[in-house]
Amino acid sequence: MYNLNEFPGREVKIGGKNYLYFGGTSYLGLQTNMAFQALYLENMKRYGTGYGASRKSNIKLSVYDEVEHYLAHIVGSEQCMTMSSGYLAGQLIYQFLCKNDHKLFYAPQTHSALSNEMTNKYATILAMITDLKKFPNQEKVILLDSIDFNGQHYPDYHWLTSIPLQHTTLVVDDSHGIGITGINGSGSYRFLQSLNPKNLVVSCSLGKGYGIGAGAIFGSSTMIERLRDTEMYGGSSPAAPAALATIKDAEHIIHEKQLVLQKNLTLFTKNVxxxxxxxxxxxxxxxxxxxxxLTLYLEKNGIIVTNFRYPTSNDAVMSRIVISALHTAEDILTLCDTINRFDPS
Structure with missing residues (x-):
């Protein structure tokens, strides 16, 4: 574990040595983008550094509704509601489902935002499908992450397409998809909706694709209004309005970085x-x-990747190479050349 004194970019400096950095979740590199930061600062001057009042207060800021309509349009949902974090957004959905006594089926490795420490997640997709078939006409909820980092879900969701979903609510954490995957960063909502589940609820962090500290929930107007009527929503402080406003104001920057990211991803996959x-x-x-x-080999050759136990110290090591819009073509080719020289035996 290395401690840094600034946000990591395409490089990190450790022990006086510069390393190429292929880790983290800043997929578009917005957090350190000067034009994005300038818009954020302007919005801070207008809206302040934060907003501690309930969204149900008699004094409201119109920027919340404006950005929620904007995000819903991008994603393809009837409505959107924002929260102060993606984790809180997931927990709001989880508590709502528990209070309404839904039968919950957790896909393997579903993020803890949609559960609690006692939640039993299936070891395999096959085991979950086997149990689902025992309740063909019963109302049930399937919870999963859109990006499971093993390639079983996004982009095709093969196993979901084989299940009749007319009695099923899908709850999907799309934190690693919103802003990154789909047309204009729309994520998986439209595809999942095409599977015709009884209900669809998608939650996410906006910190990965959009570079700001907030979360969001997407769904039908009926579902979103029911979630807005909860104590958790009414009692919690909202996301910083300046952060949300910057998503909309920085549309041109975000689109440009999405194109750069796809170009970098294509370069990597063609050369590794x-x-x-x-x-x-x-x-x-x-x-x-x-x-x-491989992790040790990359570090020895001047490349740092994501490598830590997640989500607790008792879990398996998570090792991951992350391509971002920050990387140059030279960075990508250096990474590919280094990997290609690695002897996996």
Whole structure:
């Protein structure tokens, strides 16, 4: 573990040495983008650094409704509601489902934002499908992450397409998809809706694709209004209005970075010669692996990647190469050349 004194960009400095950095979740590199920061600062002057009042207060800021309509239009949902974090957004959905006594089925590795520490997640998709078939006409809820980092979900969701969903609510954490995957960063909502589930609810962090500290929930007008009527929503402080406003104001910057990211991703996939080392979702800029020797080899050759136990110290090591819009073509080719020289035996 290395401690830094500034936000990591395409490079990090450790022990006086510069390393190329292919980790983290700043997929578009917005957090350090000067034009994006300038818009954020202007919005801070207008809206302040934060807003501690309830969204149900008699004094309201119109920017919340404006940005929520904007995000709903991008994603393709009837409505959107924002929260102060993606984790809180997921917990709001989880508590709502628990209070309404829904039968919950958790796909393997579903993010803890949609559960609690006692939640039993299935070890395999097959095991979950087997249990689902025992309740053909009963109302049930399937919870999953859009990006599972093993390539089983996004972009095709093969196993979901084989299940009748007319009695099923889909709850999907699209934190690693919103702003990154789909047309204009729309994520998976439209595709999942095409599977005709009884209900569809998508939650996410806006910190990964959009570079700001906030979360969001997308769904039908009926579902979103029911979630707005909860104590958690009414009692919690909202996301900083300046942050949300910047998403809309920076549309041109975000679109430009989305194009750069896809160009970098294409360059990497065309030039890396050992794709069997990785598990990945086609079109997503993350490449997971479980070879500790590769991590050490990359670091020895001046490249740092994501490598830590997640979400607790008792869990398995998560090793991941992350391509971002910050990287130059030279960075990508250096990474590919280094990986291609690695001997996996």
């Amino acid at each position: 010669q050992l794709p069997s080392l990785f598990k990945f979702s086609t079109g997503h800029p993350t490449f997971s692996f479980q070879n500790e020797q």
